[in-house]
Amino acid sequence: MRQSLARLEFHTAGRGLTEITREVADWIGTTGIATGLLTLTCLHTSASLLITENASGAVRRDLLAWLDRVAPEGGHYAHDDEGPDDMPAHLKAVLTNPNLSLPVAGGRPMLGTWQGIFLAEHRRAPHRRAIALHLLGE
Amino acid sequence: MRQSLARLEFHTAGRGLTEITREVADWIGTTGIATGLLTLTCLHTSASLLITENASGAVRRDLLAWLDRVAPEGGHYAHDDEGPDDMPAHLKAVLTNPNLSLPVAGGRPMLGTWQGIFLAEHRRAPHRRAIALHLLGE
């Protein structure tokens, strides 16, 4: 049993979902660990990680629109240092969570047929986002 | 230190919560691992896993009604290939998350007195749902 740690960086184009399933699987491949437990954590409070359907672009658009309805911009926040999208971004990150743990089998994260791992950018502007990856197994 | 992987299937009766605490504990028993880390992941994007009170049926009914209010059906979704409950189901799965990690002690998942592990079915129709289980420990 051994473990491997890494940090991957992604450039986001502003509010939206970036699928990172392939990058995560590629990193697992470099560790030589075939069976184990993968943990990802997004090192930011206005971006997060989530799993959703990766086949339909409409799902991703509906998901973003829904997040806007659940955590809308508005003048009612005390925290708006970085603009009107600042506090809604923190709320969306809490709702979707920065962390993700997945079993790994055959050198791949265990996902259903339609599941993909997404980095969710909740700020309007493009950002550079860091994700820590940890894999424990053999 | 060693690890064990399994896949359990559950039949759901449509929208609702199915407690799976006993099935999960039973599986842990078969591994012979007494102390460790348990990770569960639901291999679907319209069902999920959550922990909530397992004593009161009213809690589960209120929780389902709340999910319907937060992610209502309606004509405003772009993605409705499989009917009006399709996109709300994806949203509820993102809100509640497909993944769950719990320490294991004495051969049992560490849960509070009133906590139970539930498989949440977010589609109207009955489904067969697969959950991957991973246990690492000794």
Place this chain on the structure above:
Amino acid sequence: MRQSLARLEFHTAGRGLTEITREVADWIGTTGIATGLLTLTCLHTSASLLITENASGAVRRDLLAWLDRVAPEGGHYAHDDEGPDDMPAHLKAVLTNPNLSLPVAGGRPMLGTWQGIFLAEHRRAPHRRAIALHLLGE
């Protein structure tokens, strides 16, 4: 590779967020494990764990007010055995999740510059809350 398990208790002052990053880091220090995987679980169904910005008190106030809007008190719940804040507390715990997994490096949980680990109390009254901690590594 070895593992360590503990239980920490915190007194909350009623609805609010208590940062526990330091207590968690201190416990990691006592285990002598420098690199590994940390898992926390809150053993209650009306309190939870979350990661958010720890620099601004306004973020925490906005977050609490938002949780009140998403899961408001009201006469529409079937479950109100312990008062009007009972069911909303269960809903907020499901929305924010009781569990958290983080890689550990250099004897510290891997967090971004502005990230803190918070115990979220969702009941109005002060409570004593137990958190189980599990660390696997070397």
